Amino acid sequence: MLATLDEVIRAVSIGLFGGLAGTAVVTFPGSPLWLVPAGAAVAGCALTIPEIRNEVRALLPDSATVRGLLPASSRGHERPREQPERTQERTGTPTTHGTDTPAVNLHERLDSTPHRLVVGHTGGGKTTLLHSMATRWAETSRVIVCDPDAAPGMWAGCEVAGYGDDLSSIAASLNEVRNEITRRRTARAGGVRSFPPLHLVVDEAHMLREVPDALPVIEDVLRRGRKLNVRATLGTQDSQVGTLGLEGKSALLANLQRVDVVREPDGRRVARFGKDDTQTIPNLPDPEQFITRNPRTIRVRRVPAEPHRKPVAAEQDDLLTTLLNSVPSASASPGNASGNGVDTVPLGTVSTDGNEVQIEERGGDITVNVTQVVPPRLGGTRARKKADTAELEARYRERGAAGVTFREAYAELKGSKEIAFTAWQEGKGTRTT
Amino acid sequence: MGENTPRSSCLSRMLDVRGYVIAARRSSVNAEPAAALFMALIFGLIALALFPLWVTFDLLSTWDFTTAIRFASEDAIYDMAYQVEGWTNLSVGAALAGIVFTSFTLLPSLFELAFPAVSHPLLNLVLIISIVFDYITDWPKASALASQWTDNSLIAFLYSVALTAFVSVGVQALLVVAVTVVIFSLLALVRGGTQRATVIIDQQ
Numbered sequence: 001m002l003a004t005l006d007e008v009i010r011a012v013s014i015g016l017f018g019g020l021a022g023t024a025v026v027t028f029p030g031s032p033l034w035l036v037p038a039g040a041a042v043a044g045c046a047l048t049i050p051e052i053r054n055e056v057r058a059l060l061p062d063s064a065t066v067r068g069l070l071p072a073s074s075r076g077h078e079r080p081r082e083q084p085e086r087t088q089e090r091t092g093t094p095t096t097h098g099t100d101t102p103a104v105n106l107h108e109r110l111d112s113t114p115h116r117l118v119v120g121h122t123g124g125g126k127t128t129l130l131h132s133m134a135t136r137w138a139e140t141s142r143v144i145v146c147d148p149d150a151a152p153g154m155w156a157g158c159e160v161a162g163y164g165d166d167l168s169s170i171a172a173s174l175n176e177v178r179n180e181i182t183r184r185r186t187a188r189a190g191g192v193r194s195f196p197p198l199h200l201v202v203d204e205a206h207m208l209r210e211v212p213d214a215l216p217v218i219e220d221v222l223r224r225g226r227k228l229n230v231r232a233t234l235g236t237q238d239s240q241v242g243t244l245g246l247e248g249k250s251a252l253l254a255n256l257q258r259v260d261v262v263r264e265p266d267g268r269r270v271a272r273f274g275k276d277d278t279q280t281i282p283n284l285p286d287p288e289q290f291i292t293r294n295p296r297t298i299r300v301r302r303v304p305a306e307p308h309r310k311p312v313a314a315e316q317d318d319l320l321t322t323l324l325n326s327v328p329s330a331s332a333s334p335g336n337a338s339g340n341g342v343d344t345v346p347l348g349t350v351s352t353d354g355n356e357v358q359i360e361e362r363g364g365d366i367t368v369n370v371t372q373v374v375p376p377r378l379g380g381t382r383a384r385k386k387a388d389t390a391e392l393e394a395r396y397r398e399r400g401a402a403g404v405t406f407r408e409a410y411a412e413l414k415g416s417k418e419i420a421f422t423a424w425q426e427g428k429g430t431r432t433t
Numbered sequence: 434m435g436e437n438t439p440r441s442s443c444l445s446r447m448l449d450v451r452g453y454v455i456a457a458r459r460s461s462v463n464a465e466p467a468a469a470l471f472m473a474l475i476f477g478l479i480a481l482a483l484f485p486l487w488v489t490f491d492l493l494s495t496w497d498f499t500t501a502i503r504f505a506s507e508d509a510i511y512d513m514a515y516q517v518e519g520w521t522n523l524s525v526g527a528a529l530a531g532i533v534f535t536s537f538t539l540l541p542s543l544f545e546l547a548f549p550a551v552s553h554p555l556l557n558l559v560l561i562i563s564i565v566f567d568y569i570t571d572w573p574k575a576s577a578l579a580s581q582w583t584d585n586s587l588i589a590f591l592y593s594v595a596l597t598a599f600v601s602v603g604v605q606a607l608l609v610v611a612v613t614v615v616i617f618s619l620l621a622l623v624r625g626g627t628q629r630a631t632v633i634i635d636q637q
Binding site: 004014025 | 554569
């Protein structure tokens with residue numbers, strides 16, 4: 001790189017404001033007027049020092065426009081080409097969207113294994129990295145976060161447990177994970193092989209020792225979660241098995257991709273994957289900045305529960321063609337598994353990658369239906385928000401119609417108060433009429 | 434994946450005087466006597482050419498600018514020199530006063546040369562202030578020269594920006610490098626001569 005942005009800012013500050021100061025010295029000899037542009041030059045240069053920039057940034061109010069221009073931390077030579085875009089949607093739900101930056105490369109690397117162990121001392125950037133990963137996953141997947149230091153608004157799009165050391169809520173979340181694992185195992189036993197990703201993120205994982213029945217869930221996820229697409233990411237201050245409550249089970253650590261988040265002597269934060277394998281951590285949003293006293297919990301994108309299915313014609317599917325050719329009495333009936341007026345006997349359903357095969361007997365004939373399971377498409381931000389709002393309105397209408405008070409409904413569902421109240425009133429009106 | 438830490442930028446490496454000094458030392462330390470003599474002569478000439486520029490645009494400019502500060506602290510400096518003279522019974526007072534006065538002028542340049550070696554936010558800030566201060570003190574003379582090249586005030590300003598940057602940072606860096614090469618070349622020359630003398634004595 002020819003010059004970093006910080007260096008360019010320094011050069012321009014000194015050249016422009018230093019020049020103005022020099023001109024003031026020449027034009028107004030004996031006057032202290034030159035101190036004004038000189039101060040501007042020093043200030044401009046000082047803002048290129050990460051530590052000073054962070055201090056200035058912390059002093060500015062959240063609403064200050066200039067705050068957005070001051071990245072939370074970076075050193076001149078490590079600034080990525082593009083900053084990860086930080087957006088806060090109108091609903092108040094902050095999300096982070098990465099671009100093709102070193103952050104994405106780091107994420108891709110971390111995503112390359114099912115489970116991760118992020119180790120870092122306090123203030124080292126462990127939670128920032130976990131937050132970056134979790135909010136990124138939450139855009140397309142279900143993410144369950146267990147964080148005893150969680151605060152409202154911090155983990156956008158995630159299901160969060162543990163606010164204020166609430167270990168019982170963490171236990172409940174882990175129980176939900178256990179139930180989901182059970183459901184997926186049952187589905188797998190029925191032939192289902194692909195599942196949407198479920199991410200379990202645990203910050204300050206050493207507290208799992210204090211959560212009842214937590215460690216068996218974690219152990220189960222680490223040992224057998226990969227096939228069910230259940231992925232664990234643990235954040236801890238050290239990787240001792242004693243700290244994690246895994247005494248006698250150190251082999252479990254081999255299932256985790258370990259990454260040490262450390263701060264180098266020159267102030268850079270790096271992810272250390274091995275002795276000689278480090279990767280600089282670029283600017284990531286500080287999770288603390290998303291904390292708010294008035295959280296709005298409209299969820300961000302979610303994968304719909306039911307994927308779209310469309311029938312596949314016999315000539316398009318090799319398996320169906322083979323079955324039709326090998327079974328003399330078989331016939332294809334795409335999209336019509338159950339015949340009208342004829343008793344059908346289901347013989348079984350098999351799911352392969354992307355296809356679902358249903359075999360039935362109809363009046364002595366074998367009917368084979370192959371259905372292509374199309375993964376749900378994620379719409380644009382506007383479409384998702386519209387869908388979320390519509391879903392929220394429907395829920396408020398239901399509550400209103402059911403006679404639930406607005407206060408109770410709002411405590412449960414949250415969201416935009418204006419939209420919520422209107423929908424609740426509509427539902428209430430339906431009830432009274 | 435190996436070390437993925439990005440290198441420093443081209444500009445920062447160009448302005449890193451330490452890098453030049455280390456490179457000069459490496460190139461000179463094992464030089465043969467003839468090469469060392471050649472380098473000492475050439476870089477000595479470069480240093481000689483740059484020295485008046487540095488004195489005129491950097492040292493004297495800063496000396497002029499800091500006149501008020503020197504005057505303000507004159508009494509304290511002379512008092513200090515007088516006390517030192519009394520303790521040591523030597524006439525070092527005048528020399529000490531001269532060194533302190535010169536240090537005022539050299540201080541920004543010394544900061545610029547010394548502080549890049551230390552990475553600390555406060556020292557980085559001091560370094561920046563030194564560079565800005567040096568730039569402003571060098572501006573009047575450089576600007577007076579640049580304004581003779583054109584009648585357009587905007588272009589004259591831009592010329593002044595570039596010329597001041599050169600005399601404030603560039604000349605100083607080049608001078609340091611040239612002097613470093615001269616010093617290490619002379620050391621190599623002396624060491625080479627010593628080695629040859631040892632060989633001759635051994636042969637005898």
